[in-house]
Amino acid sequence: MFNLDPALTALHGAPSPDERSAIGVLGGLGPYAGLDLVRSVFDETEASHDQEHLPVTLVSYPGRIPDRATWLADETAPSPLPAMLEVLRRLDDAGCSVVGIPCNTAHAPALYDRLQDGLDADGREITLVHIVDAIVARVGEVAPKATTIGVLATTSSIENRLHEIGLEAAGFHAVVPDATHQAAVQNAIYGPRGLKAFSAPPLPEARDALLSASRALIEDGAQAVILGCTELPLAVPEADHGGVPFVNSTRALARALIRATHPAKLRRGHGR
Incomplete structure (x- = not known):
C-alpha cells in the first residue's frame, strides 16, 4: 500500500x-x-x-x-x-x-x-x-493582441495536442516545432544533460536548444511562445525572446x- x-x-x-x-x-x-x-x-x-x-x-x-x-x-x-x-x-x-x-x-x-x-x-x-486553462488565460494577459501562439513542450504533450486543443478552443492558431527542433526540445528536458538531470543551474546547451526552437516558432509566425513544460522556465526565465512574449506555464x-x-x-x- x-x-x-x-x-x-x-x-x-x-x-x-x-x-x-x-x-x-x-x-x-x-x-x-x-x-x-x-x-x-x-x-x-x-x-x-x-x-x-x-x-x-x-x-x-x-x-x-x-x-x-x-x-x-x-x-x-x-x-x-x-x-x-x-x-x-x-x-x-x-x-x-x-x-x-x-x-x-x-x-x-x-x-x-x-x-x-x-x-x-x-x-x-x-x-x-x-494548467492549459491557466496558460490560455495567461496568453491574454501577456499577449492580448496575439492570434498565433507557439508551443514548446514535451514530445508527449505535442503528440497529444495538449496545448493546441486548448488554444484552438479559445480561437488561437497554434504552431509547434518541426521534428528536428522537437527532438532537441525533448533532449533539453529528458536528455542526460537536460533539465531533469541539471535543473539548478541548467546547462547552457539545454537553454540554447530551447532558444533555437523559440526562434524557429517566431519565424513561423508565433506572436507569443508557451513554455509548456514546467521545467522550461528553469532554463528560460526571461519574459520575452526578442520582444515576443514567453508564456510561462508555471507562472500561469x-x-x-x-x-x-x-x-x-x-x-x-x-x-x-
Missing part, C-alpha cells in the same frame, strides 16, 4: 469548510518544478510582510510517482495514478481548497480525467486547476491558483 508521512494527517483533525484556504502543490513532477510553482505563488501575491502571504502546502514524493509520458505512451507501464491520487488526498486532508500539478504532461485527458474521477469517487472537496498556474482562492491577493498587471 502507498503511504505518506502520517504527520501530514495530524493537522488538528479534518479542516472545516471555512478553514480551506490553502493552495496545494502536487510536487515531484519534477522536484524543481514543484518548488518553482511555490515560489511563483509567492511572487504573484500582493504582500508587504510575512503574514500577508498565502498558505501553501507542497508534497513532493518524486520517487513514488512513475513518469507520466511513459505511461501515456503505454498503459502497461507503471502507472502514476495511485501515487498522485494519494498525494491529492493528503493535500485535501491538510485543508487545501485547490491544487496545482506543475507538470503539463499530467494534464493529458487520459491521466487528468482519471485523477478527477478518483477524487469524485472519494467524495473529495479539493479542486484541480487545469500560480496566478490561476491565487485567482481561485484569494483573488484580491493576485498581483496586479502581468506579475513579475
